[in-house]
Amino acid sequence: MIASIKEAWEIDPVLNEGLQLFLDMRNQLVHGLTTSDRCDIKxxxxxxxxxxxxxxxxxxxxxxxxxxKSSYFASxxxxxxxxxxxSDIPADLIDYIREQDKSLFVSTFTPIDGAI
Structure with a gap:
């Protein structure tokens, strides 16, 4: 999913590193963190x-x-x-979407010319 996003958007370097850290930590957690010597739960x-x-x-x-979440509502x-x-969306739902904070999206993603 991240590779697809990077095709159309430049991602703020701090957020990009956060994404990579999340991915690495998630992989560690899923692939046996508790069986490693460092985090041996015994x-x-x-x-x-x-x-x-x-x-x-x-x-x-x-x-x-x-x-x-910010990207989702901005999209x-x-x-x-x-x-x-x-016309397909109830007015109260549109109001809710417009009220959501999209500032994180705006400050961390920049469209790549011609990609969008």
Whole structure:
């Protein structure tokens, strides 16, 4: 998904590094973090290391979630404004979409010329 986004958008370097960190940590978590020597849940040291890892992963995940939520609502609003799909969407839902904060999207994504 990130590769697809990068085809059309320049991503702020800080957010890009955050995306990569999230991906790396997610892969670590899914592919056996608790069986590594560092986070061996059978030892006191490993349990503490695991807790620190999970706390950092939670922080990174919330940041990435905020960026994608902002992108999601910006994309919907773009579709409403430019593709005339507002007749298919209830007015109160359109109002809700327009009220959502899209500032993170605007500040971290820049369209690549000709891609959009």
């Amino acid at each position: 030892t006191d040291w490993g349990q503490r290391e695991l807790i620190v890892f999970l706390m950092l992963f939670d922080i990174v995940s919330k940041t990435i979630k905020s960026a994608f 919907i609003e773009f579709g409403i404004e430019h593709f005339g799909i507002s």
